Amino acid sequence: MTTIHDVARVAGVSISTASYALNGKGSVAPATRRRIQRAAEKLDYKTNARARAFASGRTSILAVTEPLRADTFTSNHMAFVLAAAKAARRYDYDILLLTQEEAAGGLRRVTSGGTVDGIVILDVLTHDERVELARTLKVPSVVVGVPADTAGLVCVDLDFVAAGRMAVQRLAQAGHRRIGFIGHPAASYRPEASNFPPRLRTGLTEEAGRLGVAVDTVTPEVDYRTARRTVTELLSVREPPTALVLHAHEEAHTAALEALADLGRTVPDDVSLISVAQTFDTARFSPAIDAVPLVAERSCERATELLLAMIDGDVEPRLELLSPFYVDHGSVRRPPGTAGPPATPT
Amino acid sequence: MTTIHDVARVAGVSISTASYALNGKGSVAPATRRRIQRAAEKLDYKTNARARAFASGRTSILAVTEPLRADTFTSNHMAFVLAAAKAARRYDYDILLLTQEEAAGGLRRVTSGGTVDGIVILDVLTHDERVELARTLKVPSVVVGVPADTAGLVCVDLDFVAAGRMAVQRLAQAGHRRIGFIGHPAASYRPEASNFPPRLRTGLTEEAGRLGVAVDTVTPEVDYRTARRTVTELLSVREPPTALVLHAHEEAHTAALEALADLGRTVPDDVSLISVAQTFDTARFSPAIDAVPLVAERSCERATELLLAMIDGDVEPRLELLSPFYVDHGSVRRPPGTAGPPATPT
């Protein structure tokens, strides 16, 4: 095994100089640095991560805690975990994955022993024991999501309220006066769940109220048949909505499209469609569906950035809400029989 | 920060005795051990993981490498990652997650520096660069899956061939002479993909040949409409299969059930159904579907067991295929119009 001593010896310098040169720290004469690098290369020297962690007090590992709950969607979770991994790697960190069992216990463990340098808390609940714990830990942490009490925390998340508003604004602008909202299962709106479904719904309904748009809300369970039946019922009333906003699982999108096809309604001629806060690609549906996407990479990139700043320095507690943006795939048009404002904004 | 020195001092022993007592190694008098434990508790002593890793050469972290490819199913991947995490924790290990980018590079990195003690390779391809690399590494690794060349490797996997056989046997026994096989998308059967889809199909078709059962195979893409159309076509021929075997994504199951309902076929009276090698619960469909399940926990538990044995000792290279088992939910009956052998085996 070749150590930094070997490199120093071959390069004819002291180990401290070798260390400085290899880490790009301190001041080393260019010629010396090159000599050391060549020696390291020649000897195929690899820094011993354990020794480095011990000496420096840094492991270059971040804990990522992501419980998997029944009321949430696997693909979304996976997207965030992957995004967190990607972001961490951009800064030369690896991630240690903490799952459901041992949510708080695991955090305590990897934290008290110094296994990780920081914590990324994903998929946070309105009231989350991991957040309570994180507040008391000396290891820095960042929350992706918005718990009820954000005091003393660094939180990053999509502005779900604004995302809900944005969908309504787009539809109102196209002339829709009555929209259907297909939300998550009812359980997702209870106070003990994540709070992004209610946040989105709040933005949507408040903006609708402001703009004089009626909203029919349904919250189908996570299975194709229920979703399909619910959508069919939603559209089979005397005065059906002329547009649908979806904040639901992927299968509900399929179900909605199938239900519409079955009812003989065309998108976007008869019914307009917008999907809000999804991590999957809504362009793959036929027809493609307009979206206000939830980009896991954005949240995780920013969260990681802040976390690393906390690791070597101080960061003021804060709540950073990322502005939503609109992706047009042509699934919104003005309602049938109206000659109102143009469907496409200028 | 309280160290083992503090514990030793308070307990009135040497640090080595404290270390032995705290780690359950060496021989320490029960009374002494208790004294040390009380001291540790009182001081809220936590082993410094970095120092321990440095001194012992073990980090108690396993790398789990799981690329995410387009041709595979997120929920399956997630199931295996979670199962790996769970298994690791059972043995007091944490997992460091390596994703697509840096598949081989990441392995090299966490391996050459001693960041991890071992590697769990998930979702292995028939020809997988990670496997090639793992063969050359001094850090032990275990493969979940079966690459083309298993020489020198420790591999664990469900016996997909036997799983395919089992499904056919069950149906043949119930009297079916023609079955439909709904497989993964065609791309999954190419040599550069994972090899479990072909393995399953091989077992199924060979056993069918042996038992005189005709097999109509379809390989729909991963979207609801294609799946549904394909299933409808499969059943809309002059002599349709009387049973379906599914080795496909979850949405294809929904699609198949919908297609059957649309065609007016009842399960299991008109058509029998078996789902093979799925990680999701096939009982949640209505009707519930018989299964030869793929239990991620089984594979990962055994893989981890072997990996840990490799970490402190030697393990002979091997390929361990786990026997499939059948879960009856009543979705198999004898074909309509036959009065042959009973549908349920004794």
Added chain:
DNA sequence: TTGAAAGCGCTAACAT
């Protein structure tokens, strides 16, 4: 710009 040297906190070989 470079080098000498002091640990970091723990494990484990060895001595008692």
Added chain:
DNA sequence: ATGTTAGCGCTTTCAA
């Protein structure tokens, strides 16, 4: 059964 002690390989302070 318990204690002494030598590192583990690196980072970093301090001196030159």
